[in-house]
């Protein structure tokens with residue numbers, strides 16, 4: 001039996017949940033708030049972050065580690081390309097999401113507009129969010145627009161960890177009321193609608209939207 005530990009609005013928890021859903025692997029989501037979790041949780045996740053993962057063989061932390069492990073234990077359908085260049089490109093897009101998009105989408109926008117008011121009952125820094133939206137998002141969107149072109153996926157002809165790693169970050173942006181302008185970024189908008197429309201993403205997005213609505 002597989003258990004994922006974490007909160008559903010985390011982009012990294014979502015990355016693992018979508019990955020498991022695409023692999024058709026059943027799991028239980030064990031709720032963990034990383035900001036209030038006690039020292040016991042560090043036995044699962046030594047840095048105290050979410051997600052953590054358990055199956056009958058091991059315990060793991062970090063969404064990238066978890067996904068890479070699940071690919072080895074459950075190779076089909078393949079979510080990492082096998083050829084060297086496309087494999088590296090898929091890893092690059094995963095990192096673009098984790099290291100490039102997350103600090104801005106998460107820290108500067110989602111945290112200010114959603115986490116602070118809903119979960120900390122404090123006013124977020126709306127000026128920070130506005131500045132990030134105006135100045136930091138356009139170059140990130142421009143890059144993705146150029147990389148996607150008229151393709152269905154970022155790498156090759158199949159969904160990969162690169163798509164999951166990028167698209168999961170856009171869910172947090174969407175929760176914060178921001179979506180790329182379809183006039184200015186038509187390919188990115190089309191691409192996101194398609195990836196977020198997959199059953200794997202759709203299910204978690206609907207669950208999260210219901211939870212956020214309830215928390216308001």
Ligand SMILES: N[C@@H](CCC(=O)N[C@@H](CS)C(=O)NCC(=O)O)C(=O)O
Nearest residue numbers: 010011012034049050051062063064
């Ligand atoms: N590289 C990690 C990042 C995970 C991460 O930063 N999770 C956040 C929530 S979205 C967290 O646990 N933050 C609490 C903390 O850093 O103490 C992964 O991919 O799993």
